[in-house]
Amino acid sequence: MRKRTLQRSLTGFWWLTLFFLYVPLLVVVVFSFNAANSAASFTGVSLRWYRRLLGNEQILSAFANSMILAIVSSIVALVIGCLIGYGMYRHRHRKLGWLIALIYLPIVLPDIVFGISEMAFFVQINRLTGVLGPGLLTMIISHVTFQIPFVALIVYSRFVGLDPTLFEAAKDLYATPWQRARFFMLPTIKPALISAFFLSFTLSIDDFVISFFTAGPESATLPIYIWGAIKKGVSPEINAIATLMIGAVAIAAVLSLMFNRQGRR
Amino acid sequence: MAYSGVLPSARSQAMVAEARHLLMTVAPGAIWIFVFLVLPSFYLMGVAFMTNGTYGLPEMPLSLESFKRLAGFGFLGWSPGNLYTLLRSLWQTVVSTGLVVLIAYPIAYYITTCREKWRPIMLLLVVVPSWTNQVIRTFGWMNLLAPGTPLAELGQLVGLVPENMGLYPSNFAVTLGLVYNFLPFMVLPLYAAFEKLDHAQVQAAQDLYASPVRAFWHAVFPQTLPGLLAGTVLVAIPAFGMYVIPELLGGGKGMMLGNLVANQFSGGSNWPLGAAGAILMLIATFVGLYAMRRIGKRLGGGEEVVI
Incomplete structure (x- = not known):
């Protein structure tokens, strides 16, 4: 009897917590369709805030910057991270503690320390040499830095899940290293690569702090634009952009999960 | 060659x-x-x-x-401003981590009592909100706590806030934001610990007529301790250096170490002071990680949580 009461109150607590977790996002989504310019009362459904987005050049350019940043950095991180992941697997019998530490550094460093380190570094490089002024390039470099570890770990864990005799079989059939990479390794880790790409993409879109400190005046991304808009004063327009971003991230995350699961099967 | x-x-x-x-x-x-x-x-x-x-x-x-400045010694003698910020960061970290534990502990347990096929979906439901951009999530709370909203009016009824004011900016809003932000980081390692729970120990305690409280304290709690500690590190370290949430929900009186550091760089006012603050955060991070490494060897689930 007592046990059932406990279970029932736990169920109640579970739904309450879910409500707590989703209500801030729901509010943003619902009020993006609000006809009135208010965060307190919902007067009717309208798409006026979305229409306004289309006419706002700053938002369109921020959107373009976000996309360029996410796609370019994910591709670069995919190539570099994939190499590391494979290297870690092939040489897993060696002592690679230094490499593991290096790979975990971007993950464990607090965002703000990460961001200002990069910013201080780029500013000084720019003062001394004139290259790497704040802009999309410095942002891409920083994003690649925090994406590499995630790609490397996904690819590494995919290789670990493979049957090691497959590698021997490929060698026994006199496949050249190039052929082995082209016809055996790439196809087998393809799901992991796709999953890693979407994860990197999500991480890049999600990031605010690191982008904020490495951005230049012309390279504001959507989160940076939203930040600026919030600082100027809450407006329903922000709800509309935020809703679009919530949707985009949800799709990318689901794709990442789908391909990761497919790979494990 | x-x-x-x-x-x-x-x-x-x-x-x-x-x-x-x-x-x-x-x-x-x-x-x-x-x-x-x-x-x-x-x-x-x-x-x-x-x-x-x-x-x-x-x-x-x-x-x-810069370290003297961080401790409060400026041109005009000693002032407690920076020390308050440091203490507030510590206080917010401790309070929000504690609240996160209180919420995550029953949730993680509850998930393990549900049917096996539902568990991954339930975990996913907990994690999904943290995939959205932090600025947007915090903005969601600004919407909820703004003047005129049901929550703010409730706050006025209770007497928490004056008439026609919102629940933010305030330290309360920052705590709320931190708890919201870090809840998934605690649920995952705790869930891993609960899933490995050795039920024979609980059974033994019950057979020996231990009261439910004693059975929990001696048979369940020690077994979940590694997950609890891993979760604490995952929550407390980033909470200590948080920037976005106190900046949006805290205002001038809710400033934390992350804001102190960031302001030194964005306003162009004092890089060395900001860097000194960053060193403090680094020390906190590595102390926390060292603790986690020692415990994590037993648990072995702390890392994928970060993803």
Whole structure:
């Protein structure tokens, strides 16, 4: 009897917590369709805030910057991270503690320390040499830095899940290293690569702090634009952009999960 | 390489090939992280020991000025502003971590009592909100706590806030934001611990007529401790250095260490002071990680949680 009461109150607590977790996002989504310019009362459904987005050049350019940043950095991180992941697997019998530490550094460093380190570094490089002024390039470099570890770990864990005799079989059939990479390794880790790409993409879109400190005046991304808009004063327009971003991230995350699961099967 | 005098044996040739392979695969990424993260962090640490020059940029000579400033010693004598910020960061970290534990503990347990096929979906439901951008999630709370909303009116009824005011900016809003932000980080390691729970121990305690409280305290709690500690590290370290949430929900009186550090760089006011604050965060991070490494060896689930 007592046990059932406990279970029932736990169920109640579970739904309450879910409500707590989703209500801030729901509010943003619902009020993006609000006809009135208010965060307190919902007067009717309208798409006026979305229409306004289309006419706002700053938002369109921020959107373009976000996309360029996410796609370019994910591709670069995919190539570099994939190499590391494979290297870690092939040489897993060696002592690679230094490499593991290096790979975990971007993950464990607090965002703000990460961001200002990069910013201080780029500013000084720019003062001394004139290259790497704040802009999309410095942002891409920083994003690649925090994406590499995630790609490397996904690819590494995919290789670990493979049957090691497959590698021997490929060698026994006199496949050249190039052929082995082209016809055996790439196809087998393809799901992991796709999953890693979407994860990197999500991480890049999600990031605010690191982008904020490495951005230049012309390279504001959507989160940076939203930040600026919030600082100027809450407006329903922000709800509309935020809703679009919530949707985009949800799709990318689901794709990442789908391909990761497919790979494990 | 080819004519080094002695003909290399087949074995050492293979070793050279292996080493070259390791270098070719690992070097690009290792060099990338070294150049674009290790060097910048070392530079930042160096900045903390330099003097604040014109335009807030660091200059020689080396000094401990910035650490004195961080402790509150300025041109006008000692003022407690920075120390308050430090203490507030600590306080917010402790309170929000505690609240996160209180919520996550029953949730993680509840998930393990549900049917096995539902569990991954339930975990996913907990994690999904944290995939959205932090600025947007915090903005969601700004909407909820703004003046005129049901929550703010409830706050006025209780007497928490004055008439026609919202629930933010306030320290309360920052705590709420932190708890919201870090809840998934605690649920996952705790869930891993609960899933491995040895029920025989609980059974034994019950057979020996232990009260439910004693059975929990002696048979369940110690077994979940590794997950609890891993979760604490995952929550407390980033909470201590949080920037976005106090900036949006806290206002001037809710400032935390992250804001103190960031302001020194964005306003161009004092790089060495900001760098000194960053060193403090780094120390907190590595102390926390060291603790987690020692515990994590037993748990072995702390890392995928970060993803």
